[in-house]
Amino acid sequence: MSARSSHGEPLTRRELAAWRGMLRVSFRLRRDLGAQLTREHGLSTADYDVLVRLADDPARGMRMSDLADAVLQPRSSLTRIVSGLEARGLVRREPAPDDGRGARARLTRAGAAAFRRAQVTHLDGVRRVFLDRLTDAQLDQLAAAWAAIEE
C-alpha cells in the first residue's frame, strides 16, 4: 500500500494517478471541446466562458472587473476577449451607470442567440466525453474533491 509522499520524495503511485490523471484529462477535454467550439461556432474557450457569465443576466450584463474575476482572467485578457466579441456584434460595452470609470458588458440579441446555439453542441460534448462516463456517485465524489481543494 503506497501511502503519502513527503518533502523531497517522489509521488507515490496513488498520488501520481490522481494528479497526472487530472492534468491529462482536463487538458485534453478543454482542448478538444475548445477545438469543437472554434470549428463549429468560431468561439474560443475563453469567449465561451465569458458568454456563459453574461447569459446569467442578459438584461443587465456585468461589470468588466467582476467579469474578469468570474472567468479567472486578468483584466487585460478580458479586455481583449470582450473587444473581440464586440467586433463580432455578440456583446456591447456600455459606461457603468453609477461609476464613470467603469464599463459594463452586455449580450446583444445576436450574442444571446449565438450563445444558445453554441451551448447546445458544447453541452452535448461535455456529456459525451465526461458526464456519460461517470456514475452519479462519481459525480458527487468529484464535487466533494473540488470543494475540499477550494477550501
Next chain:
Amino acid sequence: MSARSSHGEPLTRRELAAWRGMLRVSFRLRRDLGAQLTREHGLSTADYDVLVRLADDPARGMRMSDLADAVLQPRSSLTRIVSGLEARGLVRREPAPDDGRGARARLTRAGAAAFRRAQVTHLDGVRRVFLDRLTDAQLDQLAAAWAAIEE
C-alpha cells in the same frame, strides 16, 4: 435529487458541480504552479512536462515524435519547446542512430540537475494545493474517474 440532463437541456446541479469544478481547479492549479515554476526556475509548464519525460531515461533520451505524443503536444510545439531548452543548455538533440530522419532529445548534465531542483519545489506545491487536501480514498476515487473517462 437532480439526476441527469439530456440533449438540449442545461446541466443538472450535480453535473455542473463535477464539471465546472474540474475546469476551475485544474485551470487554477496549472496556472499557479506554472507561475511558480517560471518565477523560481525559469521553466514553463510545457518545459517541465518535457523534462519529466526525459528524466525517465536520462541516458537514452527520447525520439521527438514519441516525446510529442507523451506530453500531448503537436510535433511543431514540441520542436519549439525543445529548441528553447536546448538554447539554455538543458537538452541536447542528436540524430537518431537507426533512422536518419529522426532526432532524439536527451537531458544534459545541467538539464538533469535543473530538473531535480525544479521537481522538489514543484512537487511540494502539488502536495500543498492538491494532495494534502484529499484523503487516500479520494485519491483512489479520482484515479478511478480518470480511468473511466480515458476508457
Next chain:
DNA sequence: AAAGATTGACGGTTCAATCTTA
C-alpha cells in the same frame, strides 16, 4: 509517396505602462 521534423505566420494570453475618472 510517406514519415520525421522544422519553420513562417497568425491568434491568444499576459505583464508593465498608460489613460481616465473618483
Next chain:
DNA sequence: TAAGATTGAACCGTCAATCTTT
C-alpha cells in the same frame, strides 16, 4: 492617490507549408 479599464510589446502554442530522409 487609487481604482477601472485599455494598450504596446513580448511570449506561447498551433496550423499549414516545407525540407529531408526513407
